[in-house]
Amino acid sequence: MTCLKILVYRNERRSEGTISNKYLIPMPHLKLFLLALSFYTRLPGMAAETAPGSPRHFLHPWRSEVSQAVGNRCDRLPHPQSLDYKQLPQAAVYLPLIGWLVGGICAVVFYLAALLWPQTTAVILALIAGIFLTGALHEDGFADVCDGFGGGMNKQRILEIMKDSHIGVYGFIGLLLMLWLKISVLAAMPVAAVPLVLLSGHSISRLSPLLLMQRYTYAREHHSKASGAVYKPDFQELAFATVIALLPLVLLPVLCALALIPVLLATMLLGHYFYRRIDGYTGDCLGASQQVAETVFYLSVSALWIFI
Numbered sequence: 001m002t003c004l005k006i007l008v009y010r011n012e013r014r015s016e017g018t019i020s021n022k023y024l025i026p027m028p029h030l031k032l033f034l035l036a037l038s039f040y041t042r043l044p045g046m047a048a049e050t051a052p053g054s055p056r057h058f059l060h061p062w063r064s065e066v067s068q069a070v071g072n073r074c075d076r077l078p079h080p081q082s083l084d085y086k087q088l089p090q091a092a093v094y095l096p097l098i099g100w101l102v103g104g105i106c107a108v109v110f111y112l113a114a115l116l117w118p119q120t121t122a123v124i125l126a127l128i129a130g131i132f133l134t135g136a137l138h139e140d141g142f143a144d145v146c147d148g149f150g151g152g153m154n155k156q157r158i159l160e161i162m163k164d165s166h167i168g169v170y171g172f173i174g175l176l177l178m179l180w181l182k183i184s185v186l187a188a189m190p191v192a193a194v195p196l197v198l199l200s201g202h203s204i205s206r207l208s209p210l211l212l213m214q215r216y217t218y219a220r221e222h223h224s225k226a227s228g229a230v231y232k233p234d235f236q237e238l239a240f241a242t243v244i245a246l247l248p249l250v251l252l253p254v255l256c257a258l259a260l261i262p263v264l265l266a267t268m269l270l271g272h273y274f275y276r277r278i279d280g281y282t283g284d285c286l287g288a289s290q291q292v293a294e295t296v297f298y299l300s301v302s303a304l305w306i307f308i
Helices: 028-040 065-071 085-114 119-134 137-151 155-163 169-187 194-205 208-215 225-229 235-251 254-278 283-307
Strands: none
Touching (some): 119 169, 137 169, 194 235, 208 283, 235 254, 254 283
């Protein structure tokens, strides 16, 4: 993949107060990034199309009128309404960059909250910010995987359970324990390190879904609506995403780079488990892999911090 380049074009001659759009969207990489941003976050003005049948209709019941009004005047940037959601799988390569944004905001929330409240409270508020920004997309996938693989005895039953929008006992307990584990680990770390760990964790963990997409195939049958949105990143795209995912590590002590080993190992084991049970992955599996990778990263950095 070529480096991301944003080319600025001058507007064509204005006529009758309108602006020609001939050169207004010459940025395919930017469009893919905005597509990923609109799907994987709930940032004001970046909500995905909310019409019934759209990719995130059930996750985006709102849209900021103010941001939409402002966005309608930003004619140089492609609007979420004009994005082609058939290209969403290709946009997944920007997941680590989305992790920068989400992790950065979580880090700022933690830093500001830690000035006023105990560290545990600041960690909880930071996690809430992350869940709000993403619409709990990955947490929902993790809960569905817990329900599906916990209650299903065969591939068909597992896929049926994961497709059910209701949360079960396995999903509730799994989500509760995972959040509790994140809170306990981050609350025990040095307060100055937590913002950097949050930034790195959100970025690095979003590489795991891409690794699964590259290694395995989509598990649902051809008649599934989502099966048409399957994408296998090539080597260049995966290399680009890997560089983006690992960049925040430079902000942490060098020893923290060893945390990548358990993260990659967990991703490999999880992918093998999915393949053994359902012959591949689903969207829920990708979300679950992100959550597992993020939690394993926090645990690993916390253990390594003893030697720093």
